[in-house]
Amino acid sequence: MSFRFQRRIKIAPGLNLNISKSGVGVSAGIKGATVSAGKRGLYGNLGLPGTGLSYRSKLNKEESRRQPSPAAHLRSYLEAGNELAVRISVESDGDVTILGMNGEAFSDNELSVIRKYLGDTIRDALASHCEVMNSNLEELKNIHKGTLPASNHSNYEPRPFNSPRPAKSKPLSYGLWGFIWPPQKRRITELNQLLEKEHTEALKRWNSEKKKHFELEEKRKKLETEDIFESQNALAAVLEYYLADIDWPVETLIDFDFGDDSSTVAIDIDLPTEDQFPDIEYKVPGRQLKITRSRINTTRRRGMYRDYAHGAALRIAGLIFNHLPPVNTCVISAYTQSDEGDVYLYSVIVRRDEWEKLNFGLWNESEPVTLFDHFTFTRNMTKTGIFKPVTPLNLDSLN
Incomplete structure (x- = not known):
């Protein structure tokens, strides 16, 4: 999927x-x-x-x-x-x-x-x-800095309905001219009737949207608090919802597949290649009223690419263990696309009990690459952050 x-x-x-x-x-x-x-x-x-x-x-x-x-x-x-x-x-x-x-x-x-x-x-x-x-x-x-800790219960939080109730316009005044000239009074009356009609229609739409919002919230609540313990389709729907809720800084393609008993899930992350990665900085030169753009150096871009590649996996693992209590183990792999086919950069197996032992108080000060040391993984990367192809792990590796 x-x-x-x-x-x-x-x-x-x-x-x-x-x-x-x-x-x-x-x-x-x-x-x-x-x-x-x-x-x-x-x-x-x-x-x-x-x-x-x-x-x-x-x-x-x-x-x-x-x-x-x-x-x-x-x-x-x-x-x-x-x-x-x-x-x-x-x-x-x-x-x-x-x-x-x-x-x-x-x-x-x-x-x-x-x-x-x-x-x-x-x-x-x-x-x-x-x-x-x-x-x-x-x-x-720094995408890993929003990573969630593990939880053994549902963390459903209702979304508020933030659309404001349509305000009712103040009726137009007839004024002195409206009282002494009937056509003016009729015109003002018609305008007030139009304003009233528009407000009634706007209020009707608002009530309909509000009702639909809370109906969807009730379905989402049931999905996250009950259905995920009984259905893989529910697990998939919840996973999709929260993956989409992450503010991904680059376009991301994700594939996932649950094991037979819903306690395991395999994730594939399609990453851009390093040369496709954002590398532009902006500044105002001197006293000029303009903006100039320049490319960051290769070493810095490679470091950001390395951190993002690892941080994305950690962010997804945290989401799984926080919002999907039935899942105890996940294998997450990242790959890039090339003319020769998919090239895998790493695979990591993360278990819930390992995740629960992590010190999230020190999380923000840790580099994503070093955090992989807490788990089982395969990766071939040079000290300067250059990835070399690996064979990805799969669900059979979890047995």
């Missing part, structure tokens, strides 16, 4: 910044996130009257030449400590584009003013964003 997880690292082009008082967030896919910036700092999703393009739209370029230019207006505005809402996007080459809130371009003179007064703020935001994106590389080598 197999299934595919889509947990891909997607780093630039099209990276976006979402900046607020609490820090910098990252979203991928949609180009251009709202940034509000001023001499006193950054504020997320903030458009104040008289700022951004609404401010610029008030500048009449056809007025007398004696009037200050738009750039001069903007300079005075920012010097006064006001905020300016702009949109920032980073192109595939790392160059930064600064636009108005509606996507309209600033003139060269206006951009010069923005860079002068908001440059440090934007640069700090870009640097913070680079730190977030670079942290994905650290997650690759």
Whole structure:
């Protein structure tokens, strides 16, 4: 049985910044996130009257030449400590584009003013964003740090229904004009009726989604607290659920097969090859408003690949022994695909009683490679982290 997880690292082009008082967030896919910036700092999703393009739209370029230019207006505005809402996007080459809130371009003179007064703020935001994106590389080598201890009982936890109840809009007021002119009153009445209808329909959908959510939770509760002790299909469903719940930093293909009595399970992990592994770091060079990308060195990438390959197996073993009480032993193997076929990097046999003896208090300080020493495994790896093919263990090896 197999299934595919889509947990891909997607780093630039099209990276976006979402900046607020609490820090910098990252979203991928949609180009251009709202940034509000001023001499006193950054504020997320903030458009104040008289700022951004609404401010610029008030500048009449056809007025007398004696009037200050738009750039001069903007300079005075920012010097006064006001905020300016702009949109920032980073192109595939790392160059930064600064636009108005509606996507309209600033003139060269206006951009010069923005860079002068908001440059440090934007640069700090870009640097913070680079730190977030670079942290994905650290997650690759630290995937084992989320590993769970063993448990002999179900660890089902209900998921809350987080969708907020639709708010009811306040009825539109008739106003004085509505009382003295019947057509206006009818129009307001129709609009209020439409708002009421839309709220009723939204509430109906919300109640339906809420009911469906709790029905699914009841099924999941039964699956995890009762069915897993009686059915391999239930074990497989629970294993799939929690494997998909792991935030895999790279796309991962996993195959698994239970033994005849459900006390054993074999896992195969399809890993990317080392040269397919993420190896890009991002930084803001000097005082420039741009992001540059560079490859990490081979030694560092190989170390991250080695740690991820071992850490993935440990993470899966912890999931099995924490959420599948009937399973006492698992054999986990990792392989890569090549033109010559599947090439196995290692196989490890992990037993529940061995897992229960581990000191998880020291887990985060331990390297994934050394943690394999607690178990039976086959692996041919050089001191520098280069894997050589091995013959994988199988369920027969557990007897």
